[in-house]
Amino acid sequence: MSEYLLEANNLTTSFKIDGEYYPAVDDVSIRIRENEVLALVGESGSGKSATAFSLMGLHRHARVSGEVLFQGKDILKNNERQMNRIRGGDIAMIFQDPMTALNPLMKIKHQIQETLKIHGTVRKSGRELYTIELLEKVGIPRPERVAENYPHELSGGMRQRVVIAIAIANRPKLLIADEPTTALDVTIQAQILDLIRELQDDLGSGVLLITHDLGVVAEMADRVAVMYAGQIVEVAPVRELFKNPKHPYTRSLLNSLPSEEQLGSKLHVIQGVVPALNKMDREGCRFAPRIPWIPEEAHEHQPKLREVEPGHLVRCTCYQDFYLDTSMGHGEMEKRVEALQMEEGGVGR
Numbered sequence: 001m002s003e004y005l006l007e008a009n010n011l012t013t014s015f016k017i018d019g020e021y022y023p024a025v026d027d028v029s030i031r032i033r034e035n036e037v038l039a040l041v042g043e044s045g046s047g048k049s050a051t052a053f054s055l056m057g058l059h060r061h062a063r064v065s066g067e068v069l070f071q072g073k074d075i076l077k078n079n080e081r082q083m084n085r086i087r088g089g090d091i092a093m094i095f096q097d098p099m100t101a102l103n104p105l106m107k108i109k110h111q112i113q114e115t116l117k118i119h120g121t122v123r124k125s126g127r128e129l130y131t132i133e134l135l136e137k138v139g140i141p142r143p144e145r146v147a148e149n150y151p152h153e154l155s156g157g158m159r160q161r162v163v164i165a166i167a168i169a170n171r172p173k174l175l176i177a178d179e180p181t182t183a184l185d186v187t188i189q190a191q192i193l194d195l196i197r198e199l200q201d202d203l204g205s206g207v208l209l210i211t212h213d214l215g216v217v218a219e220m221a222d223r224v225a226v227m228y229a230g231q232i233v234e235v236a237p238v239r240e241l242f243k244n245p246k247h248p249y250t251r252s253l254l255n256s257l258p259s260e261e262q263l264g265s266k267l268h269v270i271q272g273v274v275p276a277l278n279k280m281d282r283e284g285c286r287f288a289p290r291i292p293w294i295p296e297e298a299h300e301h302q303p304k305l306r307e308v309e310p311g312h313l314v315r316c317t318c319y320q321d322f323y324l325d326t327s328m329g330h331g332e333m334e335k336r337v338e339a340l341q342m343e344e345g346g347v348g349r
């Protein structure tokens with residue numbers, strides 16, 4: 001038996017655009033242990049959600065290849081009936097917007113009881129009581145009353161608590177949370193994150209946490225996988241990633257967080273965007289166009305993820321370039337780069 005709860009190997013998901021297939025998830029391999037939180041981070045369009053949906057077998061119109069071993073069994077080979085048994089059962093998902101996850105026409109208690117019925121977790125006679133217990137567990141005050149409510153009668157934070165109650169109802173072994181707090185107020189965000197962490201501890205589940213928010217990563221993750229343009233570019237334990245980021249993309253993401261000295265000054269933003277699937281140059285380092293000051297020879301032709309320190313993997317040799325000296329603090333890299341650009345007569349960024 002594998003030491004991993006989930007092991008995705010060479011997962012590739014391609015979408016059809018103007019009659020051709022383009023990979024949004026490109027040869028992605030990730031592993032999650034029981035009781036571990038793996039954060040998948042990256043900008044909008046980097047392929048995080050497409051990865052999550054592929055793991056759950058939710059891409060009907062895409063071309064998906066590779067394997068997704070869940071408890072040692074390749075679930076990509078499952079038929080729809082088998083997947084329906086796993087979804088909401090052993091693997092549960094929490095989405096960004098609780099309103100889309102809930103049925104607006106059904107009382108909260110019926111939505112919870114429906115998942116209990118589908119997965120046969122609790123007998124009919126015990127479902128009413130278990131529903132109230134679940135609502136209590138996710139911190140909903142006066143659960144008896146809320147059980148009788150419809151989703152629109154609750155606040156955003158309460159709705160997300162209900163979504164979490166549904167997600168944990170069948171004691172999932174793996175929880176996939178796709179930007180679970182993005183739609184919520186900051187104070188509520190922290191409460192929801194605490195709740196997910198608490199429940200995860202309690203259930204011993206593995207968690208795939210998708211976010212673009214490095215603050216959330218710092219608070220929640222055990223390990224981090226950084227995704228850019230459909231590929232994983234760096235993987236490391238969370239402390240190591242924050243202390244010793246290697247890939248220029250990871251460094252740019254971290255540079256976009258304010259440090260204490262930068263408070264009140266302008267924040268660094270990464271110039272450019274993740275290219276569209278059908279406009280992407282798939283040769284060489286995909287981040288190269290956004291760091292034009294790094295000489296071409298610093299990049300690999302076909303960069304592969306390789307382990308540079310135990311548990312720390314990086315794609316492409318461009319991280320070794322002296323411009324990205326890892327002893328430099330946040331912001332220093334930018335100053336150095338700007339100075340270089342001035343010297344060289346200004347390279348367009």
Ligand SMILES: Nc1ncnc2c1ncn2[C@@H]1O[C@H](COP(=O)(O)OP(=O)(O)OP(=O)(O)O)[C@@H](O)[C@H]1O
Binds near residue numbers: 048050212275
């Ligand atoms: N069903 C689809 N058909 C065609 N292209 C798609 C489809 N779903 C996603 N894409 C494309 O795949 C790429 C990755 O999208 P994805 O939603 O996975 O990114 P993301 O990192 O989750 O971003 P966000 O944080 O904005 O959700 C994007 O270029 C997106 O336009």
